[in-house]
Amino acid sequence: MILGRRDPSLSELGREQATRLGMAAVQAGAASIWTSPMRRARETAAIVAAAVGVAPEVLDELSESDRGDWEGQTVEHIAAAQPELFAAFEAADPEFAFPGGESLAEQVRRTRAALGVVAAGLKPALVVAHAGTIRAALLAFGQRPPPERALPHGELVVFTWSAAGAQTSG
Numbered sequence: 001m002i003l004g005r006r007d008p009s010l011s012e013l014g015r016e017q018a019t020r021l022g023m024a025a026v027q028a029g030a031a032s033i034w035t036s037p038m039r040r041a042r043e044t045a046a047i048v049a050a051a052v053g054v055a056p057e058v059l060d061e062l063s064e065s066d067r068g069d070w071e072g073q074t075v076e077h078i079a080a081a082q083p084e085l086f087a088a089f090e091a092a093d094p095e096f097a098f099p100g101g102e103s104l105a106e107q108v109r110r111t112r113a114a115l116g117v118v119a120a121g122l123k124p125a126l127v128v129a130h131a132g133t134i135r136a137a138l139l140a141f142g143q144r145p146p147p148e149r150a151l152p153h154g155e156l157v158v159f160t161w162s163a164a165g166a167q168t169s170g
Contacts, residue, residue: 001074003040004067004101004132010043018044022051030054031122034114036062036129045128056128057121061114064130068101075149090147092135104136111136 010018025033025048033056035045045056070078079086088096097103111133118125135145145151 001072002067002070002078004064004071004098005038006071007039010040014040014044015047018047019051022048025052025126028124028126030124030126032118032125033057034059034062034118034121034125034127036064036133038063038130041128041130048126048128052126059114059117061110061117062127062129062133063110065098065104065107065132065136066102067132068098070098070101092139092145094139104139107132107136108139112140115140 021044030048030052031054033045033049033052033054035041035056035058037058037060041062042056042058049056082099085096085099089098092104094105097105115127115137118127131148131151134151135148138145
């Protein structure tokens with residue numbers, strides 16, 4: 001189901017993933033934690049913060065995209081009902097906008113601003129965000145993101161950026 005700006009709590013699986021993420025963050029030596037204001041991200045950040053011993057900072061610009069009319073619908077339904085638009089979403093087409101929601105360009109702009117704040121803080125930094133935010137970050141640094149369904153969920157993804165560009169590793 002497409003959540004977008006819907007704001008559920010973490011599931012039991014989500015809490016287990018957050019606990020594993022906390023262990024990975026300790027191993028990675030996280031010095032700061034930044035999070036989306038959305039409940040699922042804040043709950044994840046709180047679990048990670050308890051392991052790391054660092055209070056998370058909330059950045060509104062890390063919110064998931066406003067997915068408008070797609071929120072609450074299944075991916076399968078959207079892919080069948082709007083195949084061309086869904087293909088543009090999967091391909092991260094720069095012209096893509098969610099029907100009744102946010103455009104990809106808008107999310108890239110606010111994600112770039114959030115990453116500027118993160119870059120000015122203590123490093124290494126851990127950012128707890130959403131699949132759409134990760135894809136927007138990749139686009140902000142000139143990389144073509146994978147389809148959202150191909151992104152790891154509940155895992156630590158190392159994302160480094162510099163003036164030369166961005167790189168990810170799982």
